[in-house]
Amino acid sequence: MRPSCSILAALLCSACAQNAVLDLDVELPAAGTLAGSTPIEAVTVQLDSDTADFDSDWAAGLPRQTVSLDATRTTLQLSVLAQPDHVERSLALRVYYCTSLAACEATPVEAQAELRVVMPRAFYRGVATRYRLVASSPPDGTTPGVLEVDPCDVAGCRDGEMASWCEGGVHLCDR
Amino acid sequence: MMATFASLLLAALLVAPRPAHAQTDTLSTQAQSSADDTQVAEGRAAYARGLTAADEVRWSDALREFERAYELARVPSALFNVGTTLRALGRHVEARDAILRLLRDHTLNDAMLAEAQGILREEAARVVHAELAGLADLEGLEVRVDGRRVTLGAERPFILALDPGAHVVEATAPAHATARWEGSLADGARTRLELRLMPLAIDEPVPVAPPPASSVAESPWLWVSLAAALVVGAGLGVGLWAQDDAQLDPTPGRVGLRL
Known part of the structure; x- marks a missing residue:
């Protein structure tokens, strides 16, 4: 009896992915766009999980992607994979604009x-959820503020375009 | 070439102890006043030898002398000339890094700053960025470029900054066949190099089982138990395989990042 239960449990679990994916589109500026009075030529996007500590440099080992900017605006298409223990944590991003x-x-x-x-x-x-981050205008403030993304703006669990991805304040992926 | 010599000339003017430039080359002054006089004199002599070598297009000698001059005197003009000499040698990654270090570690006058920024842009545009695709985080993984071992950082995927031109890239790991890429890379190329490390088949000695006692082998319970164990093992194996297979992967066609 016990072996049968083990087999059944293993087979049932096979249908349940425990990780998660966020397809993140980052709208980038064109090369030469000014940050203050300085033209920007490249951008780095760096990610961290479950932190909002923007006052210090993030560890070099955190996932990041650097791109040279094109003559026209482009979109950086990322696919962020969260391991099972990261799924329910917040996601923090830094978009760096460089010369x-x-x-x-x-x-x-x-x-x-x-x-x-x-x-x-x-x-x-x-x-897999989806979000489009508009980062095509470099902020010019000396102390950048933090943009908090409303969870209801994160698309997923239903096709098409919607004004909100929540119903009754609950995200469609949580229903 | 003319630009290089112009740079060298500019740098020579800056390092020379002339009153007219004393205010604009404050770091140089500080270095000279705080360092040992003999050391500064040696640095200046190395710098002069570097200029002579550069005039005679002996770039390797010039590089050695400018590096020595910077080591001794820490003046920005010596580091500037290290960068321009590396550029003349076609070592664009190192040239970029030298100029980046110059901009990072020194306060430059306007003329040198503008020239250094221009060189940095040019050199950064020539550096090749090669993503090493197919490499797993194997214990003992080593990557060599043209025979030299490179240090792999914590970032994934692995990205190598290389000079344009012909290269051989090899990846090795214990119990895996060496993966090798050979080819030529154009200026400023952004490319992926496929280096897939395949596990080697290991010939393990086959254990020889002792002959079973006839009384046990003849017992039907032995065969029933073995059959049950096989069924359970197979079921678990299929289940675990299917579970792994069910995990999500980054969406194809996008840049994958893992938290």
Whole structure:
């Protein structure tokens, strides 16, 4: 009897993915766009889980992606994979705007400007969600504020376009 | 080439102890006043030898002398010339890093700052970025470029900054066949190099089982138990395999990042 239960449990679990994916589109500025009075040539996007500590440099090992900017606006298409123990944590992002690719590849990044973003809920177990981050205008404030993304703006669990991805205040992926 | 010499000339003017430049080259002054006089004199002599070598297009000698001059005197003009000499040698990654260090560690006058920023842009545009695709985090993983071992950081995927031109990239790990890529990379290329490490088949000695006692082998319970164990094992194996398979992967066609 016990062996049968084990087999059954293993087979039932096979249908349940425990991790999650966020397909993140980051709208980037064109090369030469000014951050204050300085033209920007490259951007680095860095991610961290379950932190909102933007006052210090993030560890070099955290996932990040650096791109050279094109002559026209482009969209960086990321697919962020959250391991099972990260799914219910918040996601923090930093978008660094640099004067050169080398400056953006440096550790820590040598940025002229920075966009700080917190997504309190970006992942839902076993599903792929979507979000479009508009980062095409570098902030010019000396102390950047933190943009908090409303969880109801994170798309997922239903096709098409919707004004809100919540019903009755509950995200469609939580229903 | 003319730009290089112009840079060298500019740098030479800055390092020379002339009153007209004393205010604009404050770091140089500080270095000279705080360092040992003999050391500064040696640095200046190395710098002069570097300029002579550069005039005679002996770039390797020039590089050695400018590096020595910077080591001794810590003046920005010596580091500037290290960068321009590396550029002349076609070592664009190192040239970029030297100029980046110059901008990071020194306060420059306007002329040198503008020139250094221009060189940095040019060199950064020439550096090749090669993503090493297919490499897992294997214990003992080593990557060599043209025979030299490179240090892999914690970031994934692995990205190498290389000079344009012909290269051989090899990845090795214990119990895996060496993965090798060989080819030529264009200026400023952004490329993916496939380096897939395949596990080697290990010939393990086959254990020889002692002959079973006839009384046990003949017992039907032995065979029933073995059959049950096989069924359970197979079921669990299928279940676990299917569970792994059910996990989500980053969406194809996008840049995958893992938290």
